[in-house]
Amino acid sequence: MPHPNFTADALHALTERFGERLKMTEAVREQHGRDESREGTVLPDAVLFAESEQDVVDALRLAQEYALPVVPWAAGSSLEGQLLPVQGGLSLDVSGLNQVLDVRPASFQATVQAGVTYPELNRQLRRGGLFFPVDPGAEASLGGMASTNASGTAAVRYGTTRDNILGLRVVLSGGEVLDLGSQARKTAAGYDLRGLFIGAEGTLGVITQLTVRLHPLPAHVAVLRAAFADIAQAAACAAHIMGAALQPERLELIDAGEIAAVNAYLGRDYPESPTLWMEFAAPTPGSLEETLGVARELCAESGGQGLQEAHSEAERAAVWEARHKAYYAITAQHPGHAFLTTDLCVPLEYLPELVAFSHGLAQESGLDTSVVGHVGDGNFHVTFHAPAEDAATWQAIHAVYDKMVTRALAAGGTCTGEHGVGLHKRGHLAREHGPALPYMRAVKAAFDPLGIMNPGKIF
């Protein structure tokens, strides 16, 4: 940790440069001292509201001069403690970098500032018939989504944030600005530093600008819902859908507990069984009907029951609202509890086994859990909950979680599919990539020699 007086000098220099925009009030610091994770609040020494790339450059130049830790901040929606300033220092709020700078529809791309949220980008794109497909659920910023390689329900069709970023503009500690990647859809020009900053959780530098891929809004879309006797049956159906090359736009598993929570939270009446929510699209009504015909058959053969279809935009939006609010629905059921959501991702063939294994462990330990899964990707989330002060239950939760990670890694999977490492999964990352960690650290040192960029995260 930097010497306290050194911090005071840094704050003085930052105040000289930024005046009123550097905030040190308790309220603002508290707001920037947490994310959506279970972790408590850790206050930064100050919060800077950047309004331009030049602000970021100047802030990082001063930070390097005074060895002041910097945590980039935008929407505050991360889940693994990424935003907590565990070594103090500056919370660098880039939510003011909120301009869609340039939309180039004929090239299917847009250049945006890092603080733009994906729903806002999509609102601005809509009339042009294009969209940015990654939808992590929360009102996430694109800079934050890049920093955790976020994904969501549409990754099965359009890939993750990584797959939808062409170029990045980043500021390094010390203030140097780099343009990484290209606006071309493909490049083989040297090392993929763009890819290195994606998923780096702000530990290599601050993303200020992104060029993202856009996709044509599909012309004809329908949602299918099918209920199953158990999760294994639902997962098997999902595998058949994938194998038939139907290219679902979305393919989501949601268990009975989550359905019940959503029904209560949103006043819905979905059947409270393990369910697949599937979206299909096609360029013509006829080809959509053909695709739906195959999907219906596969569902019926796999034991799917009570098949429901949603064709209007309002009906479809209602289903995805329910899916995106599943986490909030669960938290609303247990007021006063703290929550932990796992993010394991495994090769598809192991998904049913992992979900069953997790469920079994939780039951043995008397824990109440619920499951949602991006089953086309092998990524599933188990949500645990208990009162924050119930140490015994939290110990049991962590013991179960640890066994789940062990099993997922043995199956060739990863401890995090889309939420990142942050503070909470550093131990899991060491188990997953132990021999590679010294090389990750060497890469960090090449970009951030003083170690001031979001220190204490990932490693």
Added chain:
Amino acid sequence: MPHPNFTADALHALTERFGERLKMTEAVREQHGRDESREGTVLPDAVLFAESEQDVVDALRLAQEYALPVVPWAAGSSLEGQLLPVQGGLSLDVSGLNQVLDVRPASFQATVQAGVTYPELNRQLRRGGLFFPVDPGAEASLGGMASTNASGTAAVRYGTTRDNILGLRVVLSGGEVLDLGSQARKTAAGYDLRGLFIGAEGTLGVITQLTVRLHPLPAHVAVLRAAFADIAQAAACAAHIMGAALQPERLELIDAGEIAAVNAYLGRDYPESPTLWMEFAAPTPGSLEETLGVARELCAESGGQGLQEAHSEAERAAVWEARHKAYYAITAQHPGHAFLTTDLCVPLEYLPELVAFSHGLAQESGLDTSVVGHVGDGNFHVTFHAPAEDAATWQAIHAVYDKMVTRALAAGGTCTGEHGVGLHKRGHLAREHGPALPYMRAVKAAFDPLGIMNPGKIF
């Protein structure tokens, strides 16, 4: 360059370890002293035919001990001088690492050794109804394709090699083995070192094993061919196809000169005009017919003429054989000439302009050129040719090429879409990514502190 006696010591130590498998005959060294690029031959001091990962480990341990340069080699099909041992040393031939280790159809993935070629992998996958979609044309090895982030005609639908590699196993100089990435389809676990090795052209280490994504073979497929009055019209039609979300499997532009060359080389009778070759697929015959209906309309509206369709597998294979042999067809027309193929990639909206600009410059300089383009990706190849000893013409070619690069970079594009940097594009890379180069070098130093891995390439 290492001291010659040091090289002699290294060769002695390698011979002690590998015996007969270390070859120093002129013929073998010559075979490993070139690739498919225009560059002459540069002989390595020796060639090692590795048969296992342990061979690679031992070779790199000795190489580090004696500071001996190492150039990884497999199929020899790269185009930018990547394989030339410009600082001497060892050509490390991994073509003997040719086993498909594990196919996991239910997870849509396979684990293969680096020397397996993509056609061989696809031959082994075929009966299971799956395929690996990246098709750079030559009989490339998967390790080599990863090292240049190769792509080809199917990238418009399935992405590049980068998008289809889940995990890599690599050996570093010194012999350390790292597993990078994951077998999961998504991961957000730390820095993407997997992505760093993709496109690194063997300068960071040697890839020995890859876990690749597989895709279901589409059930119903058709090829459309349409001729256009000029290239701009053909490119505009391609843009309409992309915008209609028809998701072509392939979308290729081929100019009149290339068609003429292919007709002569393969005895075909394709109309000798700028042409689009398009492939579409669908899960049912009905939905394929719907897609084709839209595509036919878009072609007609864009001035496409003489629409031809190929539905049988043999007819479709004939079209793609012609496309994959276009380069060889051109070289066959000009015996004794040397060839240079550019690899610019630009945002889609700039493609027609760049192609016209390139064509105009070539005409002004009296140069004979031909063009093929992956027009769904904005990537196009102009082939120049002249007798190797015709210095004046080569000077003119390089002057045109240089202006093309300038224009492509100004349009936000890249100097290489899929062939990589190698020896030939180091100057172009410096123009494209100058400020980032010191960071690329620092990354290299983190993995290869002595700088013995494929020295002289990329930078």
